Amino acid sequence: MRPRIRLGAEKLVELYRRLRPFLFCLDPETAHDWSIRALGLKNALSPARTCPSPAHLRQRLFGLDFPNPVGLAAGYDKHAQVVDAALGLGFGFVEVGTVTPAPQEGNPRPRVFRLTEDEAIINRYGFNSVGHATAIDNLGRRKVSRGILGINIGANKQSRDRIGDYVSSYECFAPFADYITVNISSPNTPDLRNLQSQMELRPLLSALAQARAGIASQGKAAPPLLLKIAPDLSQPDLEALVEVSVEKDVDGLIISNTTISRPALKSSHSDQTGGLSGRPLRSLSTTVLASAYRLSAGRLPLIGVGGISSGQEAYDKITAGASLVQLYTALIFHGPGLVRRLADELAAIIKAEGFANISEAVGTGAERY
Numbered sequence: 001m002r003p004r005i006r007l008g009a010e011k012l013v014e015l016y017r018r019l020r021p022f023l024f025c026l027d028p029e030t031a032h033d034w035s036i037r038a039l040g041l042k043n044a045l046s047p048a049r050t051c052p053s054p055a056h057l058r059q060r061l062f063g064l065d066f067p068n069p070v071g072l073a074a075g076y077d078k079h080a081q082v083v084d085a086a087l088g089l090g091f092g093f094v095e096v097g098t099v100t101p102a103p104q105e106g107n108p109r110p111r112v113f114r115l116t117e118d119e120a121i122i123n124r125y126g127f128n129s130v131g132h133a134t135a136i137d138n139l140g141r142r143k144v145s146r147g148i149l150g151i152n153i154g155a156n157k158q159s160r161d162r163i164g165d166y167v168s169s170y171e172c173f174a175p176f177a178d179y180i181t182v183n184i185s186s187p188n189t190p191d192l193r194n195l196q197s198q199m200e201l202r203p204l205l206s207a208l209a210q211a212r213a214g215i216a217s218q219g220k221a222a223p224p225l226l227l228k229i230a231p232d233l234s235q236p237d238l239e240a241l242v243e244v245s246v247e248k249d250v251d252g253l254i255i256s257n258t259t260i261s262r263p264a265l266k267s268s269h270s271d272q273t274g275g276l277s278g279r280p281l282r283s284l285s286t287t288v289l290a291s292a293y294r295l296s297a298g299r300l301p302l303i304g305v306g307g308i309s310s311g312q313e314a315y316d317k318i319t320a321g322a323s324l325v326q327l328y329t330a331l332i333f334h335g336p337g338l339v340r341r342l343a344d345e346l347a348a349i350i351k352a353e354g355f356a357n358i359s360e361a362v363g364t365g366a367e368r369y
């Protein structure tokens with residue numbers, strides 16, 4: 001057996017820091033495509049191994065055993081090409097997508113912008129997707145399935161039946177997914193976010209509940225259903241959304257997607273149209289998360305996303321009400337070593353705060369927001 005060289009998290013972060021100026025000479029979408037190729041190669045050459053996480057980071061939520069609470073957010077592996085290599089970086093779970101039923105190009109390039117001084121990204125991809133068939137081919141090529149896989153689903157831009165798109169997506173990915181995320185919060189598909197309103201959400205969730213019941217009645221696995229929401233909802237809309245989600249047996253909420261708001265930004269690309277992610281999104285998404293935690297009063301597990309780049313920031317999401325967290329933008333600025341470093345930092349904080357398990361910390365600070 002060939003000996004494996006494994007760099008420590010700190011070394012990998014430092015290496016990436018040196019490499020970053022060269023990577024950042026490339027346009028962001030090209031750099032992303034290269035990183036997918038590199039991870040694909042890593043997977044092919046040495047099948048990724050998941051590292052054991054400390055017991056106090058493990059949790060069981062919606063019937064799944066999460067080895068640690070740090071997940072890869074949707075949008076990095078849109079076409080489900082590198083699931084196991086991403087798990088091998090140390091993520092406790094990986095969410096692929098958004099996948100739409102039919103293939104579609106998305107918006108014209110350039111459609112991703114680095115706001116380096118702000119540690120932020122603006123994207124207006126507009127659901128560029130290979131579609132169901134190719135995503136399923138990619139999932140079928142997995143040699144090993146060694147971690148929790150979420151599949152994030154969306155509707156085609158030109159669809160005349162958006163609810164039908166979500167139902168067919170749920171049915172088609174149910175055999176492959178440990179959970180399925182209904183993305184109704186992308187700002188880059190016209191009118192998609194209207195599905196978050198009570199009037200449109202109720203029929204959508206009713207149709208999905210029926211699809212789940214149909215699959216379960218055939219004795220097949222009907223994966224848990226999560227809803228991913230925007231950080232730009234008004235308080236009354238958030239209240240209604242939480243109530244409808246509880247009523248329709250949604251298993252959890254992912255808070256949040258990118259924002260269309262523009263907090264004070266230093267970078268020159270700040271006026272680009274699209275969704276803003278990264279550091280400037282952090283406090284807005286955490287405030288909405290804490291609000292949803294108070295409104296749901298323990299009835300819905302929450303996944304906190306938005307601007308996380310350290311163990312402390314992940315811990316802040318957890319005390320605001322998140323049972324799990326996800327990240328994407330910080331990977332662009334800090335590289336793949338960040339994942340293990342962040343999980344290690346989080347494990348140390350949970351221990352230092354005297355919690356026997358991470359679940360004890362969830363929501364302990366929600367009143368502060």
Ligand SMILES: Cc1cc2nc3c(=O)[nH]c(=O)nc-3n(C[C@H](O)[C@H](O)[C@H](O)COP(=O)(O)O)c2cc1C
Binds near residue numbers: 076
């Ligand atoms: C380039 C890019 C593409 C994204 N694409 C998707 C997507 O296809 N579906 C989705 O639900 N979220 C998508 N997101 C949003 C992220 O999943 C996440 O909710 C958001 O970026 C906030 O987390 P972060 O600050 O850690 O990046 C995308 C984000 C970025 C930066």
